Amino acid sequence: MIYTVTLNPALDYVVKVNELRTDNINRADEATICYGGKGINVSVILTRLGVKNKALGFVAGFTGERLEQMLKSEGIDCDFNRLKNGTTRINVKIRAAAELDINADGPEISNSDVEELLKKLDRIQEGDYLVLSGSVPKTLPSDIYERMLKRLMGRGVKFAVDTTGDLLLNALKYKPFLVKPNHHELGDLFGVTIKIEADVLTYAKRLQNMGAKNVLVSRAEDGAILLDENGFVHKAKNADGTLVNSVGCGDSMVGGFVAACTQTKDYARALRLGTACGNATAFSDALAKKTDIERIYELLNTDSNNYNT
DSSP: EEEEESSSEEEEEEEESSSOOSSSSOSSSEEEEEEEOHHHHHHHHHTTOOOOOOOEEEEEEEHHHHHHHHHHTOOOOOOOOSSSSSSEEEEEEEEESSSSOOOOOOOEEEEEEEEHHHHHHHGOOOOOOOHHHHHOOSSOOOTHHHHHHHEEEEEEOOOEEEEEEHHHHGGGGOSSSSEBHHHHHHHHHHTTOOOOOHHHHHHHHHHHHHOOOOOOEEOGGGGGEOTTTEEEEEEEEEOOOOOOTTTHHHHHHHHHHHHHHHHHHOOOHHHHHHHHHHHHHTTSSSOHHHHHHHHHHHHHEEEEOOOOO
C-alpha cells in the first residue's frame, strides 16, 4: 500500500483569459475548479495507474467537503482528518500569455490535530510506502515531516520525499527510499548552479552520502536522471510534445516511479514510467490520463550505466 500526505490541500480556481489587463475588468474565457496539493496529485496518478493507495492529510469547511467529494468521485481512497475550524484554501490560477498563481494560506491546525494524524500513521506496515510532498504550511510545526519519519523509522516503511531546502535535508537522516528534487532545487541545496549532467551526478551523490537511497532529478526539457541505490545511473529523455501545463509534472513523476517500484526492482523501468507520467501531465490540461501515460511510455527509452565515484 502507498500512503500520500498532503498537509495543505486546495481547490484550484483556474481562470483562462485571452489577455490579462490591470487597467480594466478582465473577462474569463474559461473557468474551472479542480483539486490541488502535491500528495493528492500523486494519489490521483497512482489511482489512474491502478495502484492501491490512500490519501492522508487535513481538510476543513465546505471547501474541504467539496475537495473530498471530487476525489472520491474519481475513485481516490481518502482518509483525511477533518478540522473543526476554518476552510480548505482556494488558490487562484490565472492562465494568460503567462501563468499567474495566487496561493492562499490554509486553516489553523492545532497540536491535537497533528497528533491525530501521527496516530493514523501507525497503521502503515512493513513494505508500505509513505510519500511526503510539498512544503509545510506555516500553521504547522516546521519539523512535522521529521516527526512522521521518526515515528516510522525502523519499521520497514519506504519513504519518498519530494520537498525542498531544509525540509529535504533534514529528512535524509531517516534514509528515504526516494528523494526527487528538480535541478534548480538540487543546486539550491548546496548553493550552486546546476549546469551540466556532471553537476547533477556530483550533487545527487552527495544526497546519497547524506542518507538518500535513490535520487531522482527532473531537468525540465532535458529529461531526468536517476542515481539508484545500487550505484547505477539511469537517464531518460522527454517524449516529443507541446508543453501545455507545468502544474503537477513532478508529482506525476513521483507517482509513476513509486508505482513501478511496487511491482519491480527495475529502476530503469521505474524511471521510464515516472518520466511518462510527468510528460503526459505536461502535455495535458490537467493530470495525466492512463491512456496518455501508456502511449508515451512506449515512446520512451532509458539509458543505464555504472556510476563510479
